[in-house]
Amino acid sequence: MKKASTDLITRQQSRILTAAKQCFSRNGISRTTMRDIAAEAEISLGNIYRYFSNKKALIHAFIERDNQEIGEAFALLDNTKHFKTLLEHIVKEIINELSTKSELYIHLDLLILGLHDKDILALLELDKSEQFLKNSLQKAQEKSQIVLSLSPEITALAIMAFIEKAAIKCISDSNYSKKNAGKQFKKFINLLIGSS
Amino acid sequence: MKKASTDLITRQQSRILTAAKQCFSRNGISRTTMRDIAAEAEISLGNIYRYFSNKKALIHAFIERDNQEIGEAFALLDNTKHFKTLLEHIVKEIINELSTKSELYIHLDLLILGLHDKDILALLELDKSEQFLKNSLQKAQEKSQIVLSLSPEITALAIMAFIEKAAIKCISDSNYSKKNAGKQFKKFINLLIGSS
Amino acid sequence: MKKASTDLITRQQSRILTAAKQCFSRNGISRTTMRDIAAEAEISLGNIYRYFSNKKALIHAFIERDNQEIGEAFALLDNTKHFKTLLEHIVKEIINELSTKSELYIHLDLLILGLHDKDILALLELDKSEQFLKNSLQKAQEKSQIVLSLSPEITALAIMAFIEKAAIKCISDSNYSKKNAGKQFKKFINLLIGSS
Amino acid sequence: MKKASTDLITRQQSRILTAAKQCFSRNGISRTTMRDIAAEAEISLGNIYRYFSNKKALIHAFIERDNQEIGEAFALLDNTKHFKTLLEHIVKEIINELSTKSELYIHLDLLILGLHDKDILALLELDKSEQFLKNSLQKAQEKSQIVLSLSPEITALAIMAFIEKAAIKCISDSNYSKKNAGKQFKKFINLLIGSS
DNA sequence: GATGAATGAGAATTCATTCAT
């Protein structure tokens, strides 16, 4: 991997990461070959290595980008007056996205990779999103926007756990729909969070 | 796959599956080679193919056996007088086991395999254990042993989700301990389940 | 790489090493691919890895075998009554062999590999043959078979150096023949070694 | 290879060759990539091909320049009154340099390349330095500055062989030092060359 | 029934060389 004009570098890296996401969604991370990504990005195989020194580095970058996106979504919670409503909305979105199967692939693959690889594990900080949520809950509680039945920490954990599980269920259990998941989540939320 | 006399078949299959579990725990499913399993089972490589026609079939059989074992654990709930205490105990056990990393490997690997492979997905019925728990909750509620804040279905989902998430956290987040998880779970349970 | 019945293992390893020697002679070590060796040994590519865990291990084994052969040649010196004559003979043989170009390829390639790789360097013990020769000279001197102008150490060094250089010259300089080399060596030897 | 104005050509070629020497010393010729050389020369990768049509041509040019430099060193021998002393000095220098490992890399790499490639072999004329030395010895003998035990040809061969071998030994054998080599060489020289 | 040797289709990665700008 060598340097190139910064602009092109970022553009190409981004292009490759987007292609990677496509492939990862389709087949899971570990089943995606560098050649697959190259083909998807319409780039030569060797050229990928100009932008990412190896597969691991590419995955690294991929995770970093992913974390950013999730962070941005949760950031909205800090500036809203209707915390619970927005939370329900965000969660619905996330379940929606995760239950594309494609997203879930990636999500779980990352977990597995993390278990196999300390570096990736560190990067995952196994659930940035949980952190974001916890912080948002805390702030909202301090602002007396909401009343929590349990600590922000447990609440965040429980919520994120619920989301993932529901998403998995949407895919794996044909009797279980996203609508279903949404309704259940509302009830669950009402148990955990009371509005002031 | 060549056939063998029924008795021997079951004995050998069992032996191989036990060896497989060892290997899967150590390195995850996808990183376990057929040779690894053969070595662990002290059986010849070629001989495995007499009992399982290919790796996928072996994994299939593995899942079936796993589901059985979990079912047996939850079955205890149906005959106890101290539902909540026993539940807490079982959950502690499961988190303990899952957070061995080795078990989590398998758990997650299976999920991924399921996402990639309809046959396996069907077999997973993504969380036998959740079904068992739901049934137990329902029966206990009918017997008025417990009072549920939400439906048995949501409660089971929430509990299993919590367990998995906590197990993952035990491994990935060095600041998070099993003790911690146990305490949090108690509070969480008290919110979901009231004793009559 | 896995174990196999000891007999077959040795036979196959030997076969592979022989094939390797062919290839190394033809193209030099670093230009020889594992596929080349497999083809020459009439074995599948993957099968090589059953007998040598990687290319480096194969080269290792190759060197060890080479060292043995040279050692056997020099061992003859210890039991002869006509030291100088036999030495001249052996040297002629070695120059002959080395100047096949093929042998020289290997000889030099090994040196280079040694410079790049500590493990190989250690194995080379950069010139087993020089050690053998030095010991033979020493014994012969003690038995008063020969009279050395310089120490056995320097003498051995000078002789081996001469051999190599002459061999290289035979190949690279078309005006320089093996006959030439033999004659020159006799004169050189007479300067270094006098018979008693 | 595209052409350039003669002046610039020579300047750039020289610059590239100097960079090449740095790289070759560090990692050996075959492990040096064109990109390495470009970086060291602070020139663009593509631009190298304006001045050398390919890697082989570059190595060619490199050898030619190297030969020149060695020639200049030995030329000193022709004008000295203290032949043996100067020779000892020069040899010490060469062993010193060669045993930097870096120089030896190049030296051996070139030999190998020569064996693989007729064009390069011709260029090497496998040991310009030996030729120079032979000529110097001859002249010195004619001027009666020295008395040779053997012919100038054999003497030159023996000396150069000794140098190389000693250099290699300095690197590969930790018990063997440059000092050692120098002392041994003096004794060896005294056997080959007597002053008048 | 059992064995384990053999196969070969990939996978990641490297690097000389070309070519559009």
Added chain:
DNA sequence: AATGAATGAATTCTCATTCAT
């Protein structure tokens, strides 16, 4: 003249699966 992005063939190594004994 100079640049450096792009190419793709080549290399090492892995592993599920087959098959002769």
